[in-house]
Amino acid sequence: MMSSSPFLEAIRQDIRLRGYSIRTEKSYLYWIKRYILFNHKRHPSELGALEVKCFLSWLTTNGHVAVNTQKVALNALVFLYHKYLHIELGDLGFTLASKQRRLPTVLSKKEVSKVLSHLKGTAKLIIEILYGSGLRVNECLRLRIQDINLDNFSLLIRDGKGNKDRQTLLSQSSAKQLTHYIEKAIVLQQADNLNGIGPSLPFALGKKYPNAYRQTAWMFVFPSQNICQHPLTGVTCRHHRHDSTVRKKLQRAVQLANISKRVTCHTFRHSFATHLLEKGRDIRTVQELLGHNDLNTTQIYTHVLGQHYAGTSSPMDDL
Structure with a gap:
C-alpha cells in the first residue's frame, strides 16, 4: 500500500475537495503515513482507538515531540x-501532554532598530x-494588492490562522x-500576462473567473522571482x-546586530503586541489586531511586561 500510495493519494484528493490548505494537506499526510508505518503498514480500517492512543503516547515518550506537534498528529x-x-x-x-508555559521572546525598540x-x-x-x-511571516508574503489600503493605512489579512480574515x-x-x-508588481504582472501567466490564485477561483489572473487586485505585492506550477491545478x-x-537574511542581520536572544520572524509579531500594550493600548484591541480567538492567548504579553503583578513592588524596595 505504501509503495504506490493509492490510499494516501485518495486521502490527498479528499483533503483538496474540502478546501484545506497545502500546509495542512502535507502535515496530515505526513502523520497518517507515520501512523501506518508505526503499525507495520496495516490498513487504518483494521486499527482503531487503541492503536491511535498507542501511537500518540509513543510520540511523546519515544519521539519526544512537542505538545503542539502531538496535537497536529491527533488532528x-x-x-x-x-x-x-x-x-x-x-x-x-x-490526555495530551501538558504544555509548559514559555514566555515569548520580545525585542526592545532599540533591538528592533539594530536588526x-x-x-x-x-x-x-x-x-x-x-x-x-x-503579521505572521506568511501572512505578509501572501499579501495581494487588493489587501492593502493606503488611504486609511490598513491591511486585510485573508485566510489567516484558523481560516479567519482580519x-x-x-x-x-x-x-x-x-x-x-x-x-x-503590476509591471511584472503585465509582462507575465503577455505569456498567459499570472499570480497563483486561490483554489478553483481560476476556473470560476478565467481572467482573474489579469486583474491587478490579485497580484502578490512580494512576488517570487521564478514561475512555477500550481500544486493543485498544475497551471503555470x-x-x-x-x-x-x-x-x-534575518538570521544574518541578528548576528550582525550582536543580539543574543533567539530571534525569528515571529519575534517581531510578539514585539508588536508587547510594545502596543506598553503604550497603554487596550488588550482587546491588541487581540483583534493579532487575530486571537481567546483573550488568554493575548494575555501572555502582559506577563512579558509584568502587568499581571498589578503594580506589586518587591519587598526589597521597602528596606
Missing part, C-alpha cells in the same frame, strides 16, 4: 477516521511590516515603500516569495 488521525473512513473512534481516554539597520530591500520591508502590523494597521513609513512595490503561475529567503 490528522481524527480527520483520517472521522471524515475519510467514517469510523468513530469514540473516547480515546487519552533593521542590518537589513535592506525587500527583506527589510517585510520585517518592518511584521513588527509594524503584527484587518490590522499599517505604518505610514511602510505604506510609502509599498507604493513602489505595488508599482513593480507566479507565486509569492518563499519565507526561507526572509528567514536567512
Whole structure:
C-alpha cells in the first residue's frame, strides 16, 4: 500500500475537495503515513482507538515531540477516521501532554532598530511590516494588492490562522515603500500576462473567473522571482516569495546586530503586541489586531511586561 500510495493519494484528493490548505494537506499526510508505518503498514480500517492512543503516547515518550506537534498528529488521525473512513473512534481516554508555559521572546525598540539597520530591500520591508502590523511571516508574503489600503493605512489579512480574515494597521513609513512595490508588481504582472501567466490564485477561483489572473487586485505585492506550477491545478503561475529567503537574511542581520536572544520572524509579531500594550493600548484591541480567538492567548504579553503583578513592588524596595 505504501509503495504506490493509492490510499494516501485518495486521502490527498479528499483533503483538496474540502478546501484545506497545502500546509495542512502535507502535515496530515505526513502523520497518517507515520501512523501506518508505526503499525507495520496495516490498513487504518483494521486499527482503531487503541492503536491511535498507542501511537500518540509513543510520540511523546519515544519521539519526544512537542505538545503542539502531538496535537497536529491527533488532528490528522481524527480527520483520517472521522471524515475519510467514517469510523468513530469514540473516547480515546487519552490526555495530551501538558504544555509548559514559555514566555515569548520580545525585542526592545532599540533591538528592533539594530536588526533593521542590518537589513535592506525587500527583506527589510517585510520585517518592518511584521513588527509594524503584527503579521505572521506568511501572512505578509501572501499579501495581494487588493489587501492593502493606503488611504486609511490598513491591511486585510485573508485566510489567516484558523481560516479567519482580519484587518490590522499599517505604518505610514511602510505604506510609502509599498507604493513602489505595488508599482513593480503590476509591471511584472503585465509582462507575465503577455505569456498567459499570472499570480497563483486561490483554489478553483481560476476556473470560476478565467481572467482573474489579469486583474491587478490579485497580484502578490512580494512576488517570487521564478514561475512555477500550481500544486493543485498544475497551471503555470507566479507565486509569492518563499519565507526561507526572509528567514536567512534575518538570521544574518541578528548576528550582525550582536543580539543574543533567539530571534525569528515571529519575534517581531510578539514585539508588536508587547510594545502596543506598553503604550497603554487596550488588550482587546491588541487581540483583534493579532487575530486571537481567546483573550488568554493575548494575555501572555502582559506577563512579558509584568502587568499581571498589578503594580506589586518587591519587598526589597521597602528596606
